[in-house]
Amino acid sequence: MSKTRVSNLAEKLGIDTKEVLARLKTLGYDVKAGTSTVEDDAAAKLMAFKPAEAGPEEVRVASNIVRRRSRPSATPEPEVEAPVVVEPVAAPPVKVVEKVAPVIPERVSVVKKAVEAVVAPVVSEPAPAAEVVEPRPEPSVSAPVDTVAQEPAKPAVVAPVIPPQPERASATQARILGMIEIPITQESRPYRREPNRGPGPGGDRGPRPAGGQDNRGPRPAGGPDNRGPRPAGVPGGDRGPRPAGAQDNRGPRPAGSQDNRGPRPAGTPGGARPVQLTQVDMPLQSDERRKAPGPNRKPGGPGKDTAAEKAKKTAAAGKGKGREQLSKQALLSREERQFDPFHKSRKKGKEREEPGRTELTTPKAIKRIIKISETITIGELAKRMGIKATDLIKAMMKMGSMVTINHVLDHDAAVLLASDYGYEVENVAVDLDEILEFTPDAPELLQERPPVVTIMGHVDHGKTSLLDAIREANVISGEAGGITQHIGAYDVELHGRKITFLDTPGHEAFTAMRARGAKVTDIVILVVAADDGVMPQTREAINHSKAAGVPIIVAINKIDKPDARPEKVKQELTEHGIVSSEWGGDVTMVEVSAKKRLNLEELLEMILLQADLMDLKANPDKAAKGTIVEGKLDKGRGPVATVLVQEGTLRTGDYCVVGVHSGRVRAMQNDRGERVLAAGPAMPVEVVGLPGVPDAGDIFVAMKDEKQAKEIATLRQIKQRELELAKHAKMSLEQLYEKIQKGEVKDLNVIVKADVQGSVEAVAESLRKLSTDAVRLNVIHTAVGAITETDVNLATASNAIIIGFSIRPEVKAQAMAEKEGVDIRLYNVIYDAVDDVRKAMEGLLEPVFKEKYLGRAEIREIFSVPKVGNVAGCYIQDGKILRNSQVRLLRDNVVVYQGKLGTLRRFKDDVKEVATGYECGMGLENYNDIKVGDIIESFEMEKVAAKL
Numbered sequence: 001m002s003k004t005r006v007s008n009l010a011e012k013l014g015i016d017t018k019e020v021l022a023r024l025k026t027l028g029y030d031v032k033a034g035t036s037t038v039e040d041d042a043a044a045k046l047m048a049f050k051p052a053e054a055g056p057e058e059v060r061v062a063s064n065i066v067r068r069r070s071r072p073s074a075t076p077e078p079e080v081e082a083p084v085v086v087e088p089v090a091a092p093p094v095k096v097v098e099k100v101a102p103v104i105p106e107r108v109s110v111v112k113k114a115v116e117a118v119v120a121p122v123v124s125e126p127a128p129a130a131e132v133v134e135p136r137p138e139p140s141v142s143a144p145v146d147t148v149a150q151e152p153a154k155p156a157v158v159a160p161v162i163p164p165q166p167e168r169a170s171a172t173q174a175r176i177l178g179m180i181e182i183p184i185t186q187e188s189r190p191y192r193r194e195p196n197r198g199p200g201p202g203g204d205r206g207p208r209p210a211g212g213q214d215n216r217g218p219r220p221a222g223g224p225d226n227r228g229p230r231p232a233g234v235p236g237g238d239r240g241p242r243p244a245g246a247q248d249n250r251g252p253r254p255a256g257s258q259d260n261r262g263p264r265p266a267g268t269p270g271g272a273r274p275v276q277l278t279q280v281d282m283p284l285q286s287d288e289r290r291k292a293p294g295p296n297r298k299p300g301g302p303g304k305d306t307a308a309e310k311a312k313k314t315a316a317a318g319k320g321k322g323r324e325q326l327s328k329q330a331l332l333s334r335e336e337r338q339f340d341p342f343h344k345s346r347k348k349g350k351e352r353e354e355p356g357r358t359e360l361t362t363p364k365a366i367k368r369i370i371k372i373s374e375t376i377t378i379g380e381l382a383k384r385m386g387i388k389a390t391d392l393i394k395a396m397m398k399m400g401s402m403v404t405i406n407h408v409l410d411h412d413a414a415v416l417l418a419s420d421y422g423y424e425v426e427n428v429a430v431d432l433d434e435i436l437e438f439t440p441d442a443p444e445l446l447q448e449r450p451p452v453v454t455i456m457g458h459v460d461h462g463k464t465s466l467l468d469a470i471r472e473a474n475v476i477s478g479e480a481g482g483i484t485q486h487i488g489a490y491d492v493e494l495h496g497r498k499i500t501f502l503d504t505p506g507h508e509a510f511t512a513m514r515a516r517g518a519k520v521t522d523i524v525i526l527v528v529a530a531d532d533g534v535m536p537q538t539r540e541a542i543n544h545s546k547a548a549g550v551p552i553i554v555a556i557n558k559i560d561k562p563d564a565r566p567e568k569v570k571q572e573l574t575e576h577g578i579v580s581s582e583w584g585g586d587v588t589m590v591e592v593s594a595k596k597r598l599n600l601e602e603l604l605e606m607i608l609l610q611a612d613l614m615d616l617k618a619n620p621d622k623a624a625k626g627t628i629v630e631g632k633l634d635k636g637r638g639p640v641a642t643v644l645v646q647e648g649t650l651r652t653g654d655y656c657v658v659g660v661h662s663g664r665v666r667a668m669q670n671d672r673g674e675r676v677l678a679a680g681p682a683m684p685v686e687v688v689g690l691p692g693v694p695d696a697g698d699i700f701v702a703m704k705d706e707k708q709a710k711e712i713a714t715l716r717q718i719k720q721r722e723l724e725l726a727k728h729a730k731m732s733l734e735q736l737y738e739k740i741q742k743g744e745v746k747d748l749n750v751i752v753k754a755d756v757q758g759s760v761e762a763v764a765e766s767l768r769k770l771s772t773d774a775v776r777l778n779v780i781h782t783a784v785g786a787i788t789e790t791d792v793n794l795a796t797a798s799n800a801i802i803i804g805f806s807i808r809p810e811v812k813a814q815a816m817a818e819k820e821g822v823d824i825r826l827y828n829v830i831y832d833a834v835d836d837v838r839k840a841m842e843g844l845l846e847p848v849f850k851e852k853y854l855g856r857a858e859i860r861e862i863f864s865v866p867k868v869g870n871v872a873g874c875y876i877q878d879g880k881i882l883r884n885s886q887v888r889l890l891r892d893n894v895v896v897y898q899g900k901l902g903t904l905r906r907f908k909d910d911v912k913e914v915a916t917g918y919e920c921g922m923g924l925e926n927y928n929d930i931k932v933g934d935i936i937e938s939f940e941m942e943k944v945a946a947k948l
């Protein structure tokens with residue numbers, strides 16, 4: 001046998017002598033220097049020596065994810081192809097090895113200890129070590145195989161330096177083992193960790209042998225730190241090409257280390273391992289593998305597999321060859337599947353869950369019925385169905401409704417929405433109408449009841465005096481009693497018959513109650529001072545009474561006065577359609593004196609007579625229903641309300657509903673402060689026991705059932721809110737034709753207000769002429785002056801529209817009209833007013849512009865500016881004033897000028913707008929006749945789509 005010098009060999013191989021020495025050392029030849037010679041067979045082995053491949057191919061797919069694949073095409077037949085394949089791959093690492101070389105000879109013992117330490121459990125397994133290393137996926141060369149064959153006890157030691165896993169595998173096995181799935185699987189599960197992962201040999205964070213490039217775990221002493229200066233020639237970091245021995249960036253594993261999931265004892269795998277390899281590309285199987293009786297859990301390996309697993313493995317193995325041929329694309333797609341961190345096992349046939357999506361459980365049928373009380377909000381419905389409110393909002397949007405989470409759905413809408421989610425909606429609300437309706441009683445149950453009287457009249461005509469006189473006269477006449485209480489109503493007795501007076505004189509209260517839907521008054525006493533005659537409020541009272549359809553008895557007061565002219569009063573009343581019965585009319589008139597208490601009894605008799613004509617009856621033998629006349633908060637007793645019982649009998653202890661309140665009648669007393677246990681029809685009583693103060697005009701209903709009372713109160717609260725939202729339910733000219741066509745309107749009620757009496761009459765007369773067979777136009781009230789709250793109340797109560805001619809509504813009246821949805825139309829030309837109403841009746845009204853009120857300012861000072869004219873120093877009382885808006889100058893609520901705003905300034909600056917509470921200077925365009933106390937009203941014209 002000839003010998004060759006090491007240095008010559010190095011030359012032949014084109015590598016450094018030291019590298020050759022290292023390789024020879026690896027191959028088991030102890031050669032010390034480059035001048036030494038080696039035998040031919042050693043030279044041949046050296047020539048055939050193939051440094052390990054540079055590890056799997058890595059692709060960084062995300063900052064924290066590296067996809068690693070082996071190079072399938074490079075899997076060679078070890079003997080023949082190794083040099084060819086290895087050459088290019090091995091070249092760069094050579095230099096690295098050179099640099100790290102000191103580690104190899106000197107620290108082998110250290111490494112050996114470290115590796116042996118971690119390999120220990122593996123080695124302790126019964127299976128031979130060769131079995132353990134057999135399934136390593138990395139392509140190997142023949143040399144190490146030989147080495148292992150010769151020195152079976154050393155694989156762990158050589159692992160860090162030479163291709164770490166000496167293999168004895170056949171070509172076929174090598175191909176299978178070279179399947180890329182193991183590296184793929186390792187990397188594709190970056191978030192999954194074996195629960196029992198410890199610092200075992202397979203642990204990817206365990207101590208690594210020298211030569212490993214890992215940057216994670218503690219290194220054996222002397223191990224090259226990849227964080228320190230890199231050896232020259234090492235391109236890139238710890239992920240670049242690695243020196244021989246480095247299997248991947250986690251460092252080479254000692255024999256027995258199967259993958260990074262934990263220690264795999266020796267004996268796992270000889271036969272089963274290839275099967276596992278072929279399975280890893282299937283996520284399910286991969287999981288299954290983890291759950292399957294693994295080497296850690298069930299020693300004995302394949303022999304103890306269940307039958308099902310065997311079947312799977314067989315099937316998988318059968319597919320193995322086919323899988324080897326998978327295209328790169330297919331592999332990549334598999335990898336991507338495997339990278340899904342949310343992937344769940346389909347082992348039990350479960351659907352794959354999408355990340356972040358919650359699966360809805362279907363409740364039982366009984367739970368799929370949602371009980372609502374008439375209405376339900378979007379948010380509540382969603383909550384009861386266990387879905388997101390936004391889903392319902394989207395559904396509503398699809399139906400064309402832009403709603404919010406607090407939108408109130410009625411029963412039908414709730415049914416529609418809920419049905420999409422498999423829910424039923426049941427309306428469990430009590431039928432309010434059924435309970436609250438004043439159901440007619442059988443005639444035999446009805447008994448006569450006292451009349452309820454309201455006193456109206458002009459200011460200072462003696463309304464209060466008359467009420468007091470009647471009451472006092474009645475008390476003096478012998479009715480015993482305690483201290484007279486003001487409870488808003490009282491009753492007097494004449495000849496054993498009672499008359500109830502509402503102690504709130506004036507048509508305002510009367511109309512306000514009517515506007516709230518309360519019809520309490522049976523008879524109106526119209527007080528007219530004999531010395532003063534018919535005055536504006538007298539006319540209003542007449543109109544209000546007529547609008548309510550309540551009969552009037554006229555009390556001509558102050559007849560004791562020397563200048564009293566009762567006949568003149570009767571004459572004036574006739575002009576307003578109130579004709580005395582003495583003169584052939586149907587109105588009773590009594591001449592009285594509140595002061596002198598003249599004819600008071602006669603007046604009461606006339607009331608009773610009128611009551612007889614009206615045949616006032618009620619059934620006292622049922623649960624009470626009535627109307628709140630007055631409500632207040634008493635310091636000692638809490639909320640107190642005067643109830644005028646209208647039918648049935650109210651008893652102490654009754655549960656009740658009043659407006660939005662429900663409570664229990666704790667105590668009752670009459671206007672004389674006497675305790676009352678039961679109050680029959682037309683009897684006013686003060687009730688204690690309500691949770692809140694009700695409004696005058698609220699309906700009072702006594703109930704036996706507390707729960708029902710509460711339910712109704714809640715329902716009313718909801719309805720009240722809805723009512724506030726639905727403002728425009730009242731009559732308006734735009735809707736008039738539509739309503740006429742539907743037959744909903746037979747009468748059009750109009751209130752006319754104007755700056756002068758002449759205009760009032762002219763407008764009213766022109767309007768009356770518009771009456772047709774289909775629609776009768778009733779001018780229910782006319783007066784001179786601004787539109788007041790009382791006008792709006794009357795319009796609300798009578799479903800009327802208000803026509804203002806050269807006047808404006810008062811601020812409060814305007815706000816109230818907006819709240820109640822009363823249509824106020826303002827004109828400066830009579831023809832326009834009449835024409836609009838006519839067009840509305842004919843269905844021809846096409847309002848293109850509608851006035852939008854912006855705000856109003858009071859003029860507090862006038863400044864005369866040369867060349868500019870008068871500038872008004874103003875204070876903004878309400879809303880805001882815009883510079884480009886139109887304005888009206890009002891003097892005593894009468895329009896004196898309408899035009900444009902010329903200037904709007906704060907201090908010396910022109911401003912675009914000034915808001916409430918601020919002062920400003922304003923100049924009207926081409927108008928100088930402004931006075932302190934005038935009001936400047938700002939408005940703009942809004943285009944309104946024709947509604948007809």
Ligand SMILES: Nc1nc2c(ncn2[C@@H]2O[C@H](COP(=O)(O)OP(=O)(O)OP(=O)(O)O)[C@@H](O)[C@H]2O)c(=O)[nH]1
Nearest residue numbers: 458459460461462463464465557558561593594595
């Ligand atoms: N001479 C005389 N004076 C009367 C009579 N009735 C009322 N008065 C006086 O008229 C004035 C007004 O009486 P009120 O009872 O306050 O009149 P009112 O209609 O209630 O007034 P308002 O509450 O302001 O609407 C008082 O000074 C009374 O004294 C009467 O019959 N004869």
